[in-house]
Amino acid sequence: MTQSYDDMLQPAELEENWQDDANCLGVDPDLFFPERGASTREAKEVCRGCVVREQCLEFALQNGEKFGIWGGLSERERRRIRRQRAQAARSIIGA
Numbered sequence: 001m002t003q004s005y006d007d008m009l010q011p012a013e014l015e016e017n018w019q020d021d022a023n024c025l026g027v028d029p030d031l032f033f034p035e036r037g038a039s040t041r042e043a044k045e046v047c048r049g050c051v052v053r054e055q056c057l058e059f060a061l062q063n064g065e066k067f068g069i070w071g072g073l074s075e076r077e078r079r080r081i082r083r084q085r086a087q088a089a090r091s092i093i094g095a
């Protein structure tokens with residue numbers, strides 16, 4: 001069996017490389033960091049078809065990104081996921 005290039009990469013390197021396939025490459029970054037109360041719809045549209053959406057979201061969750069649209073989700077939506085994960089972890093520990 002042949003090993004692909006990705007198989008040989010370490011997790012940290014893989015984390016960096018996902019950005020090469022991002023749908024938002026070349027898109028105005030301001031779109032992903034809208035002013036408070038401004039629409040996030042356009043940014044989420046760009047994310048919708050992004051092949052690295054999951055990696056992007058996971059990166060933001062792991063790094064505690066507090067601002068902007070990552071993986072198609074807003075700060076509030078990511079906070080909800082972090083809370084759900086924390087609750088799930090507590091229930092496993094408490095089980």
Ligand code: SF4
Pocket residue numbers: 019022023024025032046047048050051052053054056057069070071072
């Ligand atoms: S999910 Fe959205 S913000 Fe993340 S890389 Fe893709 S297009 Fe960019």
